[in-house]
Amino acid sequence: MTQPQPPAGYYPDPSGAPQQRFWDGTAWTAQTQPFGPPTAVPTPSGPGTPPGFATPGAPAAAIGSLVGTLLTAAAEQAAHGRTAVQDRGVLGAGQDFYRGHQQTVDTVAGGALLAEGLVGLDKPGSDSRPGIFGALKGVGFGLLLAAISLGIALLSMPKDIPHAVSTSAKVIDVYTSSSTSGGRSCGIRAEYVVDGTTYQVSPGYTSSSLCSKGRGSYVDVKYDPADPGNAEVPESLGMRLIPWGMFALGLVITVVSAVRFVMRAAALGTGGWLLWRGLRSRATPQG
Structure with a gap:
């Protein structure tokens, strides 16, 4: 007994290409079109499936369908972004994007600022980009160096x-x-x-x-x-100046590390607030 053929229409290309191909009711044609929204893509199975149509045994077509859907969505977002920039300018488009994705932006930005404040995103744990604990260590080292150098300088002063x-x-x-x-x-x-x-x-x-x-x-x-x-x-003048130079270096290290500490503390505070606001917005039912 011959199985009935599905009705004419566009279906995922049996070759696995990220597009749809027209089925005229009896055979595939040369007509193709991009994928539409995911809800418009049919997923028939069993009797009535056209030859080569994606089935559980043919994952290539399903992957092509997913890739095509993602590409179409990305193209739509890009077109929407260009239109928004043309209509409202870069600042206005950015404000519109933030209003539409505030929860996600707050959550991601808050987490990033927390990571930057704690360990540094570029080189975590590295002294070249220290987090708040590295900055605090720098303050302590600078103060210690300045104190020791000052003591040596005072002891070596001429009688x-x-x-x-x-x-x-x-x-x-x-x-x-x-x-x-x-x-x-x-x-x-x-x-x-x-x-x-x-x-x-x-x-x-x-x-x-x-x-x-x-x-x-x-x-x-x-x-x-x-x-x-x-x-x-x-003692020679040069030798007497060395501890004073080390004292000045200790003060510079202390000031720079203190500025870093304030910046890391500000990043932690701002990041914690943004993360809390983003998570709270996600947990709040939308009316």
């Missing part, structure tokens, strides 16, 4: 020796310390003679420049003529 007299002192001892990075820092002990009396002096600091001094070499010493034991080994 207030009235009517100081300069003389030469002979280095009698050199001691060296090494850092974990492989650098060396040296300190010395020297002696000088005033009115037949020998005095000893040590700088109140260690420096890589002192490593060039060996036993028997000489360094400049300033002492108080009224109290020859009150003496110091003057």
Whole structure:
């Protein structure tokens, strides 16, 4: 018994192409057209299915139907967007889009701002783009560096020796310390003679420049003529400026990290508010 053929009309192309082909009631024709809205696409099965029509055993046509529907919807949205821009301008079209998709925009933007505030979207966890905790760490590091550098700078300031007299002192001892990075820092002990009396002096600091001094070499010493034991080994201007430079660097790091912290905090606050508003709007029944 011959099965009845389906009525003439447009059906998904049996070749799987993202289009519809006309069935004249007995055979496929060369007439084609784009897919229309999903509700207009028939999905017949069983008896009456034209030869090559999409069935559960032929997924290619179903995939083509879905792709065609998505492409048609995207084209319609693009055309609508161009029309809106022409009619109301970019700002007006953007406002219209936001009003029509406010829940989605608020939810997505809120989540993105929360992620940016917490870890940074570009390089999560990286110090080059820190979240709020990285910014807070930067503030702490900057303050610590500034405090340590200020202490060193104050300790290395020249003594207030009235009517100081300069003389030469002979280095009698050199001691060296090494850092974990492989650098060396040296300190010395020297002696000088005033009115037949020998005095000893040590700088109140260690420096890589002192490593060039060996036993028997000489360094400049300033002492108080009224109290020859009150003496110091003057530090060069460049060495005295280093801790002050580190202090300034610590302040810069602190300020920059504080600005980052404020920006991340603002992102978290704004993102949390947008996310809450978007989720609340989704949960509220639309009247």
